[in-house]
Amino acid sequence: MKIYQFNLLPVEEGLWQLEKDYQQETVYIVAKKDLLEKMDEEVFIQAKNVAQLPGLAGPVFIMPDAHSGYGAPIGTVFAMDEKEGYVAPGAVGYDINCGMRLIKTSLLFEEVKPYLEKLINLLFDYVPPGLGKKGFLKINKEELKRLGEEGVFYLIKNKGIGWEEDINNIEEKGKIEGADFSAISKTAIERGISQLATLGSGNHYLEIQKVEKIFDEKKAKELGIFSKNQIMIMLHCGSRGLGHQVCSDYLRLFENSLEKFKIKIADRQLACAPISSSLAKQYLSAMAFAANFAFVNRQAITYQIRKAFEKVFGKKAKDLDMDLIYDVAHNIAKFENHQVPFSLRKGRFLIHRKGATRSFPNQPVILGGSMESGSYLLLGTDVALKKSYGSTAHGSGRTMSRAKAKKIVQGEKLWRQLKERGIYIKSASFSGLAEEAGIAYKNITDVVKSIEEVGLSKPIAYLKPIGNIKG
Amino acid sequence: MKKWQIKEDENIADILVEVYGKDMKEFFSNLLQAFSNIIVDLKKITLNQKKRINIKAKNFSELVFNFIEKLIFLKDVNGLIFKKGKFEFKKNDYYILKATLKGEKIKNILPIKIDIKAVALHKFEVKKNKFYKARIVFDI
Numbered sequence: 296m297k298i299y300q301f302n303l304l305p306v307e308e309g310l311w312q313l314e315k316d317y318q319q320e321t322v323y324i325v326a327k328k329d330l331l332e333k334m335d336e337e338v339f340i341q342a343k344n345v346a347q348l349p350g351l352a353g354p355v356f357i358m359p360d361a362h363s364g365y366g367a368p369i370g371t372v373f374a375m376d377e378k379e380g381y382v383a384p385g386a387v388g389y390d391i392n393c394g395m396r397l398i399k400t401s402l403l404f405e406e407v408k409p410y411l412e413k414l415i416n417l418l419f420d421y422v423p424p425g426l427g428k429k430g431f432l433k434i435n436k437e438e439l440k441r442l443g444e445e446g447v448f449y450l451i452k453n454k455g456i457g458w459e460e461d462i463n464n465i466e467e468k469g470k471i472e473g474a475d476f477s478a479i480s481k482t483a484i485e486r487g488i489s490q491l492a493t494l495g496s497g498n499h500y501l502e503i504q505k506v507e508k509i510f511d512e513k514k515a516k517e518l519g520i521f522s523k524n525q526i527m528i529m530l531h532c533g534s535r536g537l538g539h540q541v542c543s544d545y546l547r548l549f550e551n552s553l554e555k556f557k558i559k560i561a562d563r564q565l566a567c568a569p570i571s572s573s574l575a576k577q578y579l580s581a582m583a584f585a586a587n588f589a590f591v592n593r594q595a596i597t598y599q600i601r602k603a604f605e606k607v608f609g610k611k612a613k614d615l616d617m618d619l620i621y622d623v624a625h626n627i628a629k630f631e632n633h634q635v636p637f638s639l640r641k642g643r644f645l646i647h648r649k650g651a652t653r654s655f656p657n658q659p660v661i662l663g664g665s666m667e668s669g670s671y672l673l674l675g676t677d678v679a680l681k682k683s684y685g686s687t688a689h690g691s692g693r694t695m696s697r698a699k700a701k702k703i704v705q706g707e708k709l710w711r712q713l714k715e716r717g718i719y720i721k722s723a724s725f726s727g728l729a730e731e732a733g734i735a736y737k738n739i740t741d742v743v744k745s746i747e748e749v750g751l752s753k754p755i756a757y758l759k760p761i762g763n764i765k766g
Numbered sequence: 767m768k769k770w771q772i773k774e775d776e777n778i779a780d781i782l783v784e785v786y787g788k789d790m791k792e793f794f795s796n797l798l799q800a801f802s803n804i805i806v807d808l809k810k811i812t813l814n815q816k817k818r819i820n821i822k823a824k825n826f827s828e829l830v831f832n833f834i835e836k837l838i839f840l841k842d843v844n845g846l847i848f849k850k851g852k853f854e855f856k857k858n859d860y861y862i863l864k865a866t867l868k869g870e871k872i873k874n875i876l877p878i879k880i881d882i883k884a885v886a887l888h889k890f891e892v893k894k895n896k897f898y899k900a901r902i903v904f905d906i
Binding site for chain 1: 772774775776777778779780781805835838839841842843845872873876877878879880881883884885886887888889890903905906
C-alpha cells in the first residue's frame with residue numbers, strides 16, 4: 296500500500312511496516328487502513344527521522360491516533376538501551392507527563408442532569424485555565440521543590456489535598472524517581488508556582504461523562520463501574536508552563552551539545568544526548584520533576600472537582616464514591632524492563648512515549664476523545680508487552696489544523712448544537728471551542744478498534760460526554 | 767508588506783506563523799503583535815503597563831527565540847500581554863536587545879483565544895534578505 300511517497304507493507308491485520316529506504320531501525324504503524332490514510336504526510340517523514348536516531352534498541356512504533364508533531368510524531372514509542380542509548384527531550388514532548396485521569400462517582404445521569412449547568416459553571420470557577428486567573432493552591436519555592444521531588448504523596452500528607460488511597464491508582468504512585476529541583480531553571484520554577492492547579496488551554500479539558508456501554512463487566516465492576524449512565528469525570532492536562540520550560544531549556548542545551556557528542560540528526564527538535572552523559576542525567580532529573588508536578592497538578596484539580604460535587608449535591612465526596620480509577624501519563628520517558636518486539640533481546644530500556652500510553656497487563660488505559668465523540672476506558676495487555684514495549688494509543692489524534700477547523704466551524708453555533716444534544720460546554724472562548732470541534736479529530740472508536748485488533752489494549756467501557764470545561 | 771501571516775495548513779496541532787519586517791525594529795514590533803494577537807484580541811490591549819527588558823544572544827536567530835521566550839515568561843508569571851514596543855539593538859560579541867514594552871494585565875482583556883506555551887525549535891527559521899522574515903511554530 297502506498298501513502299504519499301511511502302510504501303507500507305502489511306505485517307498482520309492492523310499492523311504495517313514502513314518500507315526501509317534508510318539505515319537503522321524499522322518503523323511499525325498500528326492502524327486500520329482508513330486511519331492510516333488519514334495520517335498527514337509529516338507523520339511518515341518524522342517517523343523515519345526518529346528511526347534514524349542513534350542508540351535505538353529496536354523498532355519504532357507509531358500509534359493509530361498519530362499526527363505530526365515536532366521532531367517525533369504525536370503517537371510515537373521507542374526504546375533506548377539503558378547504557379548505550381540516548382535520550383531525546385523532543386521525543387518526550389513539551390508538555391511533560393501530559394496525561395489522563397478518570398474519577399468515578401456513584402451518581403447516575405438522571406441525578407446529575409438537573410444540576411449539570413450549575414456543576415459545570417462551578418467547576419469552571421474552581422479549575423481555571425491558568426491565564427488570567429490563578430489556581431487555588433498558593434505555594435512557595437520550597438513547597439514546589441518538595442512537590443516536584445516527592446510527588447503526590449507530599450500533597451496528600453502535608454497539604455491534606457486528596458485521599459491516601461488515590462496514590463495507589465496513579466502511574467508510578469504519582470512519583471517518578473530521580474526528580475531534582477536543582478535541575479530546573481529559575482524560569483521553570485516561576486512558571487510552575489504561578490500555574491499550579493490550573494487546567495491549561497488547547498486540547499486540555501475537564502469532562503463530565505456518563506457510561507454509555509460496558510464491554511467487560513467483570514473488570515468494570517472491579518474498577519467501580521457498575522451500570523450504564525453512571526457518572527464519571529475525565530481530566531486531560533499536564534505539567535503546565537513548568538514542563539514546557541524544562542523541555543525548551545534542555546532542547547537548546549542538547550542542540551548545542553550535538554557536535555560534542557558527534558550526533559547528526561534530521562530535525563533540531565530531535566536533539567539527543569547519551570543517557571550516560573551528565574547532560575542527559577540532568578534532563579532526566581528535570582523531566583521527572585516536571586512529571587511529578589503534572590501528577591500533583593491533576594491531584595490538586597481532583598480536590599477541586601470533589602469540592603464542586605460536594606457543594607452541588609450536598610454530600611461528601613467519599614459518600615459519592617468519588618474514587619480515582621486511574622491516572623496515566625502519555626508524554627514521558629521511563630526506564631522499564633522489556634523484550635524488544637520481533638527480537639529475543641531482553642533488557643532495561645529508556646522507553647520514550649510521546650502521545651502514547653503505558654499499557655501493562657491489567658492496568659487501566661484512558662483514551663480521551665473529542666468533546667463530541669466520547670472516550671474509552673481500556674485495559675493493558677500481555678500482547679502490548681510483546682508487541683509495543685507495553686504501549687498503546689492516547690486519544691483521537693487531530694486530522695485538521697486549528698485554523699481550518701475555525702474556518703469550517705463557528706464556535707458559538709457549535710456550542711448551541713452541543714447543548715441541544717445534551718452536552719453543556721463552558722469554554723474560555725468560542726474560537727478555542729471551534730478549534731477543538733469533533734470534526735478536527737479522528738473517530739475515537741476507530742482508534743480503539745485498531746489497538747484492539749493488534750491486541751495492545753482491550754476496551755472496558757465507552758464514556759459519553761455530557762459536560763465539558765475547556766481552558 | 768504584511769506584518770505577519772498564520773500558515774493555516776502547515777501545522778496540524780499548533781500554530782505556524784510567518785513574521786516580516788523591513789528592519790529589525792519593525793520585525794520585532796510585528797513579532798510582538800503576532801504573538802499577542804494569537805492569545806487575545808490585539809485591539810483590546812491598552813497601554814497602561816510598561817516593562818523594560820534586556821535580552822542577549824549569540825546570533826540574531828537566537829535573539830528572536832529568546833525574545834519570544836521572554837514574552838511567554840512575562841505572560842505566565844507577570845500576567846502581562848503587550849501591544850507596542852520601543853526597541854534598541856547593540857552588537858558586540860553578542861546581539862543585545864533593549865526594549866520597553868507597553869501593554870496591560872491579561873486578566874483585564876479576557877477571553878483568551880488560545881495560550882502560547884512554548885516556541886518550538888522545529889521549523890524555526892529566521893532569514894534576512896531584502897527584509898527580515900521568520901517562521902515560528904508556537905506550541906499551544
